[in-house]
Amino acid sequence: MLDKRSVVGFILDNLRRTGDPLAATGEELSSWAAGVPRPPSEYLIYTGHLYQLVPRMRASIGALRAIDSSPGSGLVLRLGRLAAGALSIAPDGGLSSRVSAMLRNAHDLLRASGIEASYAGPSEPYSGILLHDLGLVDPFREQARRVLDFLEASRARVVVTLDPHTTYALRELYPKYVGSPPEVRHILELVDPSAVTRRAGVGAEDLKVHDSCLLAKALGLHGRLREVLSSAGYRVHEPARSGTRTFCCGGPLSSLFPRVAAEISRRRMEQLSALPGIAVSACPVCLANLGALGEVMDWLEVVEAGRR
Amino acid sequence: MSGDPFLELKREAYRWLSDERARAGMERASASFEASRRLLEGNAYVEELAREVREVKRRALRELESLVARARESLERNGAHVVVARTRDDALRAVGDIVGSGKLVVKSKSIVTEELGLREYLRGLGNEVWETDLGEFLLQISGNRPSHFVAVSMHLPREEVLDLLREKLNYRGPGDVPSMVGAVREFLRDRIMRADVGITGANAVAAEDGAVVQVENEGNARLTGTVPPVNVVVTGIDKVVPTLVDAFRVALLESYYVGGTPPTYVNVTSGPSGTRDVEHVLVRPAQGAKEMHVVLVDNGRSAALGTPLEEVLACIRCGSCQLACPVLTTVGPAWSSGAYMGGIGVLWTAITMGAGAARPLADMCAECRVCEEYCPMGIRVGLLAGEIKRGAGQT
Ligand code: SF4
Numbered sequence: 111m112l113d114k115r116s117v118v119g120f121i122l123d124n125l126r127r128t129g130d131p132l133a134a135t136g137e138e139l140s141s142w143a144a145g146v147p148r149p150p151s152e153y154l155i156y157t158g159h160l161y162q163l164v165p166r167m168r169a170s171i172g173a174l175r176a177i178d179s180s181p182g183s184g185l186v187l188r189l190g191r192l193a194a195g196a197l198s199i200a201p202d203g204g205l206s207s208r209v210s211a212m213l214r215n216a217h218d219l220l221r222a223s224g225i226e227a228s229y230a231g232p233s234e235p236y237s238g239i240l241l242h243d244l245g246l247v248d249p250f251r252e253q254a255r256r257v258l259d260f261l262e263a264s265r266a267r268v269v270v271t272l273d274p275h276t277t278y279a280l281r282e283l284y285p286k287y288v289g290s291p292p293e294v295r296h297i298l299e300l301v302d303p304s305a306v307t308r309r310a311g312v313g314a315e316d317l318k319v320h321d322s323c324l325l326a327k328a329l330g331l332h333g334r335l336r337e338v339l340s341s342a343g344y345r346v347h348e349p350a351r352s353g354t355r356t357f358c359c360g361g362p363l364s365s366l367f368p369r370v371a372a373e374i375s376r377r378r379m380e381q382l383s384a385l386p387g388i389a390v391s392a393c394p395v396c397l398a399n400l401g402a403l404g405e406v407m408d409w410l411e412v413v414e415a416g417r418r
Numbered sequence: 419m420s421g422d423p424f425l426e427l428k429r430e431a432y433r434w435l436s437d438e439r440a441r442a443g444m445e446r447a448s449a450s451f452e453a454s455r456r457l458l459e460g461n462a463y464v465e466e467l468a469r470e471v472r473e474v475k476r477r478a479l480r481e482l483e484s485l486v487a488r489a490r491e492s493l494e495r496n497g498a499h500v501v502v503a504r505t506r507d508d509a510l511r512a513v514g515d516i517v518g519s520g521k522l523v524v525k526s527k528s529i530v531t532e533e534l535g536l537r538e539y540l541r542g543l544g545n546e547v548w549e550t551d552l553g554e555f556l557l558q559i560s561g562n563r564p565s566h567f568v569a570v571s572m573h574l575p576r577e578e579v580l581d582l583l584r585e586k587l588n589y590r591g592p593g594d595v596p597s598m599v600g601a602v603r604e605f606l607r608d609r610i611m612r613a614d615v616g617i618t619g620a621n622a623v624a625a626e627d628g629a630v631v632q633v634e635n636e637g638n639a640r641l642t643g644t645v646p647p648v649n650v651v652v653t654g655i656d657k658v659v660p661t662l663v664d665a666f667r668v669a670l671l672e673s674y675y676v677g678g679t680p681p682t683y684v685n686v687t688s689g690p691s692g693t694r695d696v697e698h699v700l701v702r703p704a705q706g707a708k709e710m711h712v713v714l715v716d717n718g719r720s721a722a723l724g725t726p727l728e729e730v731l732a733c734i735r736c737g738s739c740q741l742a743c744p745v746l747t748t749v750g751p752a753w754s755s756g757a758y759m760g761g762i763g764v765l766w767t768a769i770t771m772g773a774g775a776a777r778p779l780a781d782m783c784a785e786c787r788v789c790e791e792y793c794p795m796g797i798r799v800g801l802l803a804g805e806i807k808r809g810a811g812q813t
Contacts, residue, residue: 111425111428113424114781247808247809323787327790328787351788355742355791358744360784362785362786363782366424366782367781369435370749373435377744
């Protein structure tokens with residue numbers, strides 16, 4: 111069984127060595143962006159690494175759960191110097207290409223909505239949100255400062271975020287800890303619902319939405335998500351717990367209490383299984399966790415630019 | 419024992435996770451909660467009640483010190499003995515002095531007595547103590563901790579209850595729920611009838627009227643408070659509100675938020691039992707308790723006033739947030755400091771035991787903040803638990 115110090119040490123060590131909490135490489139972080147312009151521009155896409163981390167999150171969730179479930183679990187294992195090699199979190203290739211397609215799609219959806227956005231590439235720093243969620247105030251502040259400097263240097267007027275965690279960090283947490291970034295807009299606030307359609311190849315017209323807690327409660331964007339999905343031509347089904355009364359995917363506990371996280375994910379998937387269609391979320395953390403147990407897609411996989 | 423509170427919490431959580439029966443019990447409890455919550459959807463009466471209670475509590479907290487003094491005066495005027503206990507030890511000593519030793523003591527459910535560890539304390543003084551609320555009784559005989567403020571034994575499914583009754587009460591009847599409840603009823607009735615002291619809790623205390631209000635469905639609290647010759651009410655100072663009408667509102671709201679229905683019983687006690695029916699001479703008792711004692715427990719509450727935790731003192735302990743919590747309904751009693759569980763438990767632990775004791779528990783909060791959507795008092799449970807995780811209140 112892993113103690114907190116080991117998990118925290120592993121993350122901080124990765125961040126120090128590679129600039130990423132799960133040691134994602136520059137190639138993994140930015141290969142999606144071939145052909146996307148570099149700054150400066152009025153609108154800057156800031157990914158905060160989160161979508162790109164889905165394959166590594168998925169792998170680390172499995173590895174951490176296995177350590178906590180191993181027969182020698184009476185033993186307190188210290189990851190400390192073992193680092194990424196021992197915690198085999200090699201990302202899975204299929205998931206990596208899915209994520210790249212989602213990010214390219216995000217860029218295309220913005221363009222179809224009249225927004226030409228740039229992306230900085232491998233020099234884009236990590237948002238630090240995981241540090242905040244683990245209670246690591248000082249490392250979070252340090253990382254936030256780095257991001258703030260980066261955003262200011264980019265000279266962008268509007269920072270476009272793609273996921274609820276990064277949006278929340280920039281919009282709600284940075285002003286409290288280090289200062290306000292330039293205007294932050296979540297992509298759902300910018301995409302024109304009339305400029306999206308069902309993505310070719312998605313074999314269903316029915317979707318069941320799993321709301322990310324942050325997207326609904328902290329950002330209030332659950333209504334907007336439905337508007338976009340319906341406008342694209344989907345029938346949207348609601349689980350009993352949805353909107354601001356959604357049910358967590360378990361993700362926030364996946365590093366410290368991986369087996370508890372897994373059980374919460376299982377319960378959520380069971381709730382969703384009562385409904386027809388494909389389960390859809392708008393959050394990389396939900397995708398990494400729920401997607402480990404069954405078919406879950408991100409909203410960026412089910413819509414594309416185009417008029418119905 | 420590793421001595422690492424994080425690992426202990428994780429071990430406990432994993433232990434409950436592997437307990438199929440407990441998980442089945444909690445799943446059933448969550449499902450039935452969802453159903454009862456649907457009864458409240460769009461209920462304008464209950465919404466208005468919640469609005470009024472938020473206002474009552476806000477006013478009460480602003481003048482808590484003077485309200486507590488007022489409650490003491492009024493209760494004493496009505497013939498009750500009142501102790502305001504600053505610390506846990508003061509409270510235990512006060513109850514210990516009243517009860518003494520060698521007594522048969524019956525108790526109704528009270529979270530504050532869990533907070534104090536009162537049952538164990540009184541047993542340590544040489545008393546026989548029985549919980550008379552069915553759920554609490556089951557926890558007592560199983561040695562388990564509560565997993566919810568109200569549905570204390572939601573992690574004990576019927577199969578487990580049957581095993582317990584067979585083992586601890588030598589029960590030989592059938593395994594259907596009504597038969598099991600009937601057997602416990604007989605067992606506890608006998609203790610209540612013979613008890614020397616009945617300890618009860620409170621949902622609210624009316625300062626102006628000097629009255630204690632308690633809601634219940636089982637009828638055990640009514641018997642516990644009236645049949646034994648001595649009644650001791652143990653409750654927190656946060657329960658004091660200006661008037662009896664306010665106290666009723668609090669009690670009703672708690673009941674609606676727990677089960678979606680009004681309470682079966684609302685008990686109001688303003689002093690010991692007495693009669694002046696013969697020549698207008700006061701004789702105590704008539705049919706109820708001869709003595710009434712009220713122990714108002716501070717134990718960190720007044721220190722929370724003026725801090726970010728002040729809003730937590732408005733909590734009416736309905737447990738609505740707990741049944742909505744994906745984590746608590748998964749790990750049950752593991753995520754608890756004893757009396758206080760879940761996200762709101764992190765906050766009450768911080769108030770009654772200090773932020774240092776609460777911080778390891780805060781690690782288990784996913785900060786999804788769905789609890790806040792279910793709280794009638796608008797308490798920012800998840801937000802504050804997150805702040806504790808990040809070191810709030812630590813010196
Ligand atoms: S925090 Fe709110 S929902 Fe939770 S027990 Fe207290 S009053 Fe009820």
